[in-house]
Amino acid sequence: MxxxxxxxxxxxxxxxxxxxxxxxxxxxxxxxxxxxxxxxxxxxxxxxxxxxxxxxxxxxxxxxxxxxxxxxxxxxxxxxxxxxxxxxxxxxxxxxxxxxxxxxxxxxxxxxxxxxxxxxxxxxxxxxxxxxxxxxxxxxxxxxxxxxxxxxxxxxxxxxxxxxxxxxxxxxxxxxxxxxxxxxxxxxLPETLPPEQRHGGGLGAAVRRMRDLGGEWSFMRHVCLQCLTICGFFTYIGGSSFVLQEVYGISESTYALVFAVNACAMAATSMLFRFAIGRVSPARLRVIGMAVSTSAAVGVLACAGAERVAGSPPPLAIVWVLLSVLVGGMGLTIPSATALGQEAGRRARGTAAALQGGLAFFCGAAVTPLTGLIGYDTLLPMAALMSGFFLLALLTLTVWFGIRETGGAASANGENMKVTGSPELHS
Incomplete structure (x- = not known):
């Protein structure tokens, strides 16, 4: 030190x-x-x-x-x-x-x-x-x-x-x-990485670490999956203010209330994650969070379909609850994905955090303006984008990670982590 x-x-x-x-x-x-x-x-x-x-x-x-x-x-x-x-x-x-x-x-x-x-x-x-x-x-x-x-x-x-x-x-x-x-x-904050565990300090060495870890599929699959869920989440962040104020005519102060309540839902599920992580594996908590958010996004899409059929949007309370559930699911998904990705890239934790966080924010920045570009005079554009990203993420989880992480039997590694704190957090 x-x-x-x-x-x-x-x-x-x-x-x-x-x-x-x-x-x-x-x-x-x-x-x-x-x-x-x-x-x-x-x-x-x-x-x-x-x-x-x-x-x-x-x-x-x-x-x-x-x-x-x-x-x-x-x-x-x-x-x-x-x-x-x-x-x-x-x-x-x-x-x-x-x-x-x-x-x-x-x-x-x-x-x-x-x-x-x-x-x-x-x-x-x-x-x-x-x-x-x-x-x-x-x-x-x-x-x-x-x-x-x-x-x-x-x-x-x-x-x-x-x-x-x-x-x-x-x-x-x-x-x-x-x-x-x-x-x-x-x-x-002390120095937590002793000199003997460092990997070379030059820019070239840093680039090589990024290229090396970026080519490791056991790590990058977690990053790709997180990016898809973040795209769905940032579609909500970037589009909900336009959509709710245009479709329902709510004021800025009312929208601030909607946003704050939804944020509280995410804070609550984040606390739930902290209490559950010693008993339930991160892989399973990620599945639960993604399933909750995806179901809510599809529910908003159903509301958009009803709007087109009836010629008027469903009650604001229904859409508000669905959006709150969607945001709440992210309180389980984001920390689970972070834990799984960091453990998969533990041989170069700084590089793992860089790729996982940086790429997620780039994806979020890219999709934030999409609702404004496509249109926000109905629920449909935002609902379709959110549902598309979350459904693709859930499909990706099923294809890349297999049935053990999509609701079937818990992986042995996940169960070991719950009881003993085994370093193997992922399947």
């Missing part, structure tokens, strides 16, 4: 609170100022496209940051990169707060996203380094849920900030959060 910095003292073991801060602040920064996008456009005298590009730049940066810095941490160690990423995030947030032009704000948001992505990937790797598989799975559940809940809850938090300030105030608050990240990484 490297000598502690003269400024910040290293903790003996990773702090869960510190891991939550390091991995959670970035996702909160994703869209916390989304309600103020028109104000961003006006105050910077720029176009709506540039204002929206500030969101896209951050999401792309967060995906790229995971892919770039996760493999580097397998060669250079975790702690220095975590502290460095927190410092860069803080400086980029401060630059966002004072940015005089739209172009500079977009650039600062890209850098901010890169730094946030590094914390997400390396934080997951720290968990795999420090804890045995069963306990690591619980902590993956917490971190993965925070990463994907952050963009869901951030608009509500940003809305509260906007009641006392403008969009620049949001970035001032994120700057303070960045300072918390620095303290969390410096005081709460």
């Amino acid at each position: 490297p000598r502690p910095s003269s400024l910040l003292r290293v903790a003996a073991v990773p702090s869960t609170v510190a891991l939550v801060v390091v991995t959670g602040v970035g996702p909160i920064a994703t869209d916390s100022y989304v309600a103020a996008l028109p104000a961003v456009q006006d105050s910077l005298d720029t176009s709506a496209a540039v204002a929206q590009l500030t969101l896209t730049a951050f999401i792309v940066g967060m995906a790229a940051g995971q892919i770039l810095f996760g493999p580097v941490s397998d060669g250079r160690g975790r702690r220095r990169l975590l502290v460095g990423g927190a410092i860069v995030f803080t400086l980029a947030s401060a630059l966002c707060a004072v940015a005089p032009t739209g172009a500079l704000l977009v650039a600062a948001r890209l850098v901010q996203g890169l730094a946030a992505g590094s914390g997400i990937a390396i934080g997951r790797a720290v968990v795999g380094d420090a804890y045995p598989p069963a306990e690591a799975a619980r902590r993956y559940g917490t971190l993965a849920s925070i990463v994907f809940l952050g963009p869901v809850l951030a608009p509500a938090a940003g809305g509260l900030i906007l009641t006392v300030g403008d969009w620049r105030t949001v970035f001032v608050v994120l700057t303070f959060f960045g300072v918390l990240m620095i303290l969390a990484a410096g005081l709460g």
Whole structure:
């Protein structure tokens, strides 16, 4: 373990609170100022496209940051990169707060996203380094849920900030959060990857690790499956505001309530995952979560069909419940997939976290605008996209993983993990 910095003292073991801060602040920064996008456009005298590009730049940066810095941490160690990423995030947030032009704000948001992505990937790797598989799975559940809940809850938090300030105030608050990240990484997270377990620190070595692990099917099948489910989930995130407000005529405040209740459903099932993981294998929890979300998506598609037949949409309450169930299923699917993927790629945990998280975010960013492009004057486009992605994911699970992981007998490895904490989390 490297000598502690003269400024910040290293903790003996990773702090869960510190891991939550390091991995959670970035996702909160994703869209916390989304309600103020028109104000961003006006105050910077720029176009709506540039204002929206500030969101896209951050999401792309967060995906790229995971892919770039996760493999580097397998060669250079975790702690220095975590502290460095927190410092860069803080400086980029401060630059966002004072940015005089739209172009500079977009650039600062890209850098901010890169730094946030590094914390997400390396934080997951720290968990795999420090804890045995069963306990690591619980902590993956917490971190993965925070990463994907952050963009869901951030608009509500940003809305509260906007009641006392403008969009620049949001970035001032994120700057303070960045300072918390620095303290969390410096005081709460030790170096968990000793020099003898590192794989070479150069960029070329990092690329080779990515190519090597990316060609390993036992790992990449988990990544591909997660990407499909994330596509279905982000279709909801990107399209539900347009669809529900257009089809049902609800207000922004009512939609915020719908979004918040659905986020609570995901938070509840994420807690359920933590309690269940010692008794039920991650593979089975993933099947349950995917089946729940797929059934709900198909239910929304049935509502869309009824809308076309009847000429009017079904009651909002029915669609709301189905969307809440869909989001709730992701509270089981995302942490299960994270645990299974990290264990499958355990020989290079930083690289595994990079590929799993980075590719999922890239896929999410790609599908987010689809509903707006195809149309949102009825339920059908969003419902068809969600159902298509989730059904394809469930079919993929059946084909690639076999009957043991799709509801039949539990795999022997999964059962061993439940009782003994065996490192074999996947079949």
